[in-house]
Structures are given as C-alpha cells and as structure tokens.
Amino acid sequence: MSIKHSLLALLQSGPMYGAQLRQEFEHRTGGTWPLNVGQVYTTLGRLERDALVVSTGAADEEGRIAYQLTDAGRAEVQQWWSVPVGREQTPRNELAIKLALAVTLPGVDVQQIVQTQRTATMTHLRDLTRLKRGADGEDLAWELVLESLIFADEAEVRWLDHVEARISRLTPTRAKASRTAPVATAENAGAREGARR
Incomplete structure (x- = not known):
C-alpha cells in the first residue's frame, strides 16, 4: 500500500494536518488498513523534503501544522492515478509460505x-x-473495499481446495517415492535446478 500516494491524493481536496489525513484515510477505506499517526507525520516529512508538499505556515492553537500539495505533488498524484499498480515485487503471502x-x-x-x-x-x-x-449503498468507497476483501477470501478458499486436491493426489506417490528416493546431494540439487530453467 502506498501511504505516500494516499496522502497526496487526500491533499488534493485541500490542506490538512496529519491527524486529519489519518482520519480521512481510515474513513474512506472503512478502517480496514489503520494508519499510525506517527507514520503519517513521518511520511509528510519525507514528502516535504521531496518538495511534494509544503506546510501552510504556523501551527494552530493546538500545535497542528497543515500541509498542502505543491505543483510537483499534484503532478505526482496525477501520475499515480494514471498508472496500474505494479506487480514487479510479489508481496509475501504468509499462508503460501506456510504451506510451501x-x-x-x-x-x-x-x-x-x-x-x-x-x-x-x-x-x-x-x-x-x-x-x-x-x-446501505451510501458509502461506495467502503463497499468497494469490502468487495475486494470478499473476492480475496473467495479466491483463498478456491486455492485451499486446489491445495487439498493436489495433496490428496500426491500423498500415496510421495510416500512411495520417499521410501525409494536416493539421499539428496548437492549434485542432485544442481541437476534439479538446471531442469527448472
């Protein structure tokens, strides 16, 4: 999840301070991915360093400083809207790792x-x-997040069914193979790696 771009997108609607940004983010995503307010301010510090946001000036009576987009920040968020979410790095999936x-x-x-x-x-x-x-159909943002989570859970159940079917088919073969398989050596491992290429 890009916190950086999420904050920039929220700032398109006008200047906000960190706690406001956190509240807006959680409201618009149904509280599904809570943000730590310290994380928000750390990100704002980086955005200010990179000249994507600028503070609006002095702190208010509660000590809060609001931030607004710069022209570079507006360009950055427009770029974010226009490109697909990358898949170059596969996020770690704890369940897939556990089963592997x-x-x-x-x-x-x-x-x-x-x-x-x-x-x-x-x-x-x-x-x-x-x-x-x-x-009630009034909060489209929250419903889209909910539907995304529902689809992800449905996909996980289908994948678990697939895993179970694969294991069922392989279990007798694997047991037989393990009784007759030679001890693994570095040479065997190298040959197996070569076959995958």
Missing part, C-alpha cells in the same frame, strides 16, 4: 493446516458478507 514449508517438511499435517485455514477464512468471509448485506 509444510509440504516439504516431515511430520507436518498439511491437511489439518488447510482445514484450519479454510475454517478461519470461511468465518471471515461470512462476517464480510454480513457487513456487505448491511451496507
């Missing part, structure tokens, strides 16, 4: 991990669906 490790380590009950995760994901999906049904 589980299927490669002895003594781990992968089926149980899948079942436990499916139960948790289905519970979360039901909660999100209930929230969606309760939405």
Whole structure:
C-alpha cells in the first residue's frame, strides 16, 4: 500500500494536518488498513523534503501544522492515478509460505493446516458478507473495499481446495517415492535446478 500516494491524493481536496489525513484515510477505506499517526507525520516529512508538499505556515492553537500539495505533488498524484499498480515485487503471502514449508517438511499435517485455514477464512468471509448485506449503498468507497476483501477470501478458499486436491493426489506417490528416493546431494540439487530453467 502506498501511504505516500494516499496522502497526496487526500491533499488534493485541500490542506490538512496529519491527524486529519489519518482520519480521512481510515474513513474512506472503512478502517480496514489503520494508519499510525506517527507514520503519517513521518511520511509528510519525507514528502516535504521531496518538495511534494509544503506546510501552510504556523501551527494552530493546538500545535497542528497543515500541509498542502505543491505543483510537483499534484503532478505526482496525477501520475499515480494514471498508472496500474505494479506487480514487479510479489508481496509475501504468509499462508503460501506456510504451506510451501509444510509440504516439504516431515511430520507436518498439511491437511489439518488447510482445514484450519479454510475454517478461519470461511468465518471471515461470512462476517464480510454480513457487513456487505448491511451496507446501505451510501458509502461506495467502503463497499468497494469490502468487495475486494470478499473476492480475496473467495479466491483463498478456491486455492485451499486446489491445495487439498493436489495433496490428496500426491500423498500415496510421495510416500512411495520417499521410501525409494536416493539421499539428496548437492549434485542432485544442481541437476534439479538446471531442469527448472
């Protein structure tokens, strides 16, 4: 998530101080991704250093300083709106990592991990669906965030079904192969790596 660009986008509507930006961000995203106010001010400091925002002057009676976009900041946020979200770096997915490790380590009950995760994901999906049904259609931003989370949970359940099916098909073969497989050596590992290329 780009906090930098989110703050710049919010500042398009006018000058705001850090706590206001935090409140606006959380309101517009339904509180799904809470921001630490310190994180907001740290980001504002970097944006000011990079001449994308500038303070509006002296602090108010509560000691708050408002920030506004510079021309460079406006150009930066317009650029952000116009380009797709990059996929150059795949974000770490803890569940995928957990299952990748589980299927490669002895003594781990992968089926149980899948079942436990499916139960948790289905519970979360039901909660999100209930929230969606309760939405009144007045807050499009919040509903779009909700729908994104619902689609992500549905995709995760489908992927868990796929993982379970793969494991079911491979379990007898893997057990047989592990009884007859040679001990792994550096030479074997190198050959396997070469075959992947």
